[in-house]
Amino acid sequence: MDWGVAGGLAAEAGRFDERRLLVLAGGPDSEPLAAARQALDAAAVPMAETSYVGPESALPCEHVPFDQADSLLGTTRDAVVLDCRTACRPNVLGTVVGAVDGGGLLLLLTPPLDDWARRRDDFDETLAVPPDSLQDVTGHFRSRLVQTLRVHPGIAILDLDTDTVQQDGLTDSAPRLPPDPIQRPPGAEAVPQAIVDACVTQDQVDAIAELAALRSGPRAAVLEADRGRGKSSVAGLLAAWFAAEGERILVTGPSERAAEAFFDRVEDLLGVLDPESPSSNAGDRTFETTTGGCIRFVSPTSLSEHLESADVLFVEEAAALPVSILESTLAVDRLVFTTTVHGYEGSGRGFAVRFRDSLEQARHDLQEVSLVEPIRYAAGDPIESWASRALLLGAGPVPGSVIETASPESVSYRSLDSETLLAEEQLLREVFGLLVSAHYRTEPDDLARLLDGSNLAVRALLQDGHVVSVALVAREGGLPKATREQVSHGERIRGNMLPDVLMSQLRDEDAGGPVGIRVVRIATHHAVRGRGLGSHLLDELDVEFAPVVDWIGSGFGATPELVRFWRENGFRAVHLSTGRNERSGEHSVLVIRGTSPVGHEIETAHGSWFAGRIRGVLRDALSEVDPDVIRATLAATAQPPPLSITPHQWRVIAGAAFGPGLYSVDPEPFRKLIAHALIDGGVDLSDTRERLLVEGLLQGRPWEQVATDLEYVSRAAAMRALGRALQPLVREYGSDVAQSERRRYEN
Structure with missing residues (x-):
């Protein structure tokens, strides 16, 4: 093999400050690991600056297991070797591409490219959803991946089986003009010259000038950029400036390693702004300044314990954090969030899709700052454009004007x-x-699932050939008895979310037998929302699938709007999870609509059970859930349980609603009545009254908190309002005894 190809590829990468990709393709007898070592030697890449991402330590360099690949987020390496022979994981590929520095190499170890799409690997096994087998998985993702490798510039392919160079990857680009000198922008007088000098691009200086407004609050800034634009460097320079002025700075992110670039810039700049400040200890990225300022990293799990001590909070790789943690950061007056526009950050788009609305409605003045100029590598880097196409990192919906x-x-x-x-x-x-654009968890792995998954299908509404609404649907259920028994004994069943929950958590083993269609994702273009297109798409799904399946359902992070959407389309809630989704920070709700006699039986049985049991968890695991989510979920429940309230209990309820009685002497019948009324929907209550009933009685929150949440002047005022909220319920549902008691007080 002519290993000079690797040397030439690395030399061109260094000359243009770009990255290059080297594919080493071959069968098991081709010794690809030895080939990778020879290629790195020929490219003069030190092993100390190389990471090997693969199943086991196989090269004399840093080893990163597949499931820890996100530890490379925010880091830069001269070379990364990704072993794709046992598994081709799109999320991992997207992560490691971003870790390669300008002038560096990404090496892919692959099977023979002509055969790759036909092979089945460990990742394919995750796409084979029972009762399907591995042979039901297609290889379309890898077929497309190979096609992109063969046509994009900057990618060399070496066939290890034949010792041939299929393409050398050289671009022979013309030399680039040097960039214009960096200028201090107007209005940036407060920015120290040392910060201007530390910036690498004009983009960074302009961003620092805008973010100088964070010296006072309440203010929140969102610093967005594609990978490699230096957003973490900008955040680090800003933090060092504030700390040098005596501010207390907290930094959080998915891991301390993900903030490596941030702390590198902090250390560099503090050495100039505050040269007498002590250096951080080895392995401890904590800085103190002579002015009393400090900078330290806090893990997301312990962040809430430290928020009160922060003057400014920096959140690195914000999209990689659960929404519940992002929500907690709003307690700090001054905030800086860094997030990647196009790219894999370990969790999809929780920040952009779920948290952004909360941020815009918060008390903080909101700043949005974008960086465009690359800093890790030169503009026009061919590997950036390849990764964007191969993983659809920059994919977005068609412009709204096209489908308006x-x-x-x-x-x-x-x-x-x-x-x-x-x-x-x-x-x-x-x-x-x-x-x-519409969902918080769409990630590169989902592209492979969409193209190769054994049980997935896509249905869409098109206007003049363009997508305006799309549904990703999964066939679930149809599981043999042996599999259902395994699930009932604690095993999980991949890709069958609704049957899995019904069988494992709700202990209905028979629910895995009928076949259903789960709507995994449904999204409508933002330019045409509110026109009934999502409902129309569900109607079309019903026409196609209802005759051949037993049920149609979905599971999603519960928001009032989403629950109402599904209820208005004829779906009924059968479960509300007691735990939060670790990414969205929301509680998931399951909805279902039967389309056959057995499907209707599942809907009715689980809907009735849910209606009877939901009251029991509202004061426990669901006590802090948004009352509007509880209201919407109760309204989406099919049938209320029978009202089993004794005559004496009715007297207590009527006495509390119309007279001097107290609910606290026997709260349980009050909760039965309220849950029944909100599920039945027979009484038209105001939003405030429903929230009062949910928070105060169903969830049992302290009355001081209820009064504050609902803007009553006092605890007593909230409790007086409770009596008035109960009155229409007694009139509608009360027994003869209750009506007699009511008339005593009304007369």
């Missing part, structure tokens, strides 16, 4: 199988881009 006239009457319903999406790149980009 879309309506349920004008769109067409279309089944988009994976062969069609593979053949029609623009259609694939629109489908995946719409899912990315």
Whole structure:
């Protein structure tokens, strides 16, 4: 093998401050690990600056297991070797690309490229959803990946089986003009010259000038950029400046290693702004300044314990944190969030999709600052454009102007199988881009699931050939008895979310037998929302699938709006999880609608059980859930349980509603009545009254908190309002004894 190809590739990468990719393709007898070592030697890349991402330590350099690949987020390496022979994991690929520095190499160890799409690996096993087998998984993702490797510039391919160079990867680009000198922008007088000098691009200086407003609060800044634009460096320079002025700075992120670039810039700048400040201890990124300022990293799990001590909080890789943690940061007056616009951050888009609305409604003045100029590598880096295409990192929905006239009457319903999406790149980009823009968890792995998953299908509404609404649906259930028994004994069943919960958590082993369709994701283009397109898409799904399955359902992070959407489309809630989703920070709700006699039986049985049991967990695991989520979920429940209230209990309830009685002498019948009324929907209560009943009685929150939440002037005022809120319930549902007691007080 001519290893000079690797040397030439590395030399060109260094000359243009770009990255290059080297594919080492071959069978098991080709010794790809030895080939990787020879390629790195030929490229003069030191092992100390190399990471090997693979199943086991196999090279004399840092070893990163697949499941720890996100530890490379925020770091830079001269070379990363990714072993794709046993598994090709899109999330891992997206992560490691971002860790390669300008002038560096990414090495992919692959099977023979002509055979790769036909092979099945460890990642494919996760796409084979029972009762399907591994042979039901396609290889379309890898087929597309190989095609991108063969056509993009900057990618060399060496065939280890034949000792041939299939392509050398050289771009032979023309030399670039030097960048313009960095200028201090107008209005940046307060920014120390040392910070201007520390910036590498004009983009960074302009961002620092804008972010100088964070010296006073309450203010929150969102610093967005594609990977490699130096957003962590900007945040680190800003933190060092504030600490040198005596501010107390907290930093958090998915890991301390993810903030490595941040702390490198802190250390560099503090050495100039406050040269007498002590250096941080080895392995302890804590800095103190002579002015009384400090900077320290706090893990997300312990962040809430330290928020009161922060003058400014910096959140690195914000999209990688659960929304519940992001919500807690709003207690700090001054905030800086850094987040990647296009790229894999370990969790999808929780920040952009779920948390952004909360941030815009918070007490903070909001600043949005973007960085465009690359800093880790030169503009036009070919590996950045390859990764963007291969993983659809930059995919988005079609411009709104193209589909602005879309309506349920004008769109067409279309089944988009994976062969069609593979053949029609623009259609694939629109489908995946719409899912990315509308959902907090869409990630590169989902592209492979969409193209290869054994039980997944795509249905869409198209306007003039463009996607305006899309649903990703999964066939679930149809599980053999042996599998259902295993689940009932504690095993989990991959890819069958609704049957798995019904069988394992809710102990209904028979629920895994009927076949259903779960709507995994549904999204409508932002430009045409509110026109009934999402409902129209569900109607079309019903027409297609209802005759051949037993149920249609979904599971999603519960928000009042989403729960109402599904209820208005005929779906009924059968479960509300007691734990929060670790990414969205929300409690998941399961909804279902039967489409056959056995499906209707599942809907009725679990809907009735849910209606009877939900009251029991509202004062426990669900006590802090948004009352509007509880209201919406109760309203989406099919049938209220029978009201089993004794005559004496009715007297107590009526006495508290219309007279001097107290609910506290026997709260349980009050809770039965309220849950029954909110599920039944027979009484038209104001939003405030429903929230009062949910918070004060169903969730049992302290009355001081209830009064504050609902803006009553005092605890006593909230409790007086409780009596008035109970009155229409007694009138509607009360027994003869209750009505007699009511009339005593009304007369």
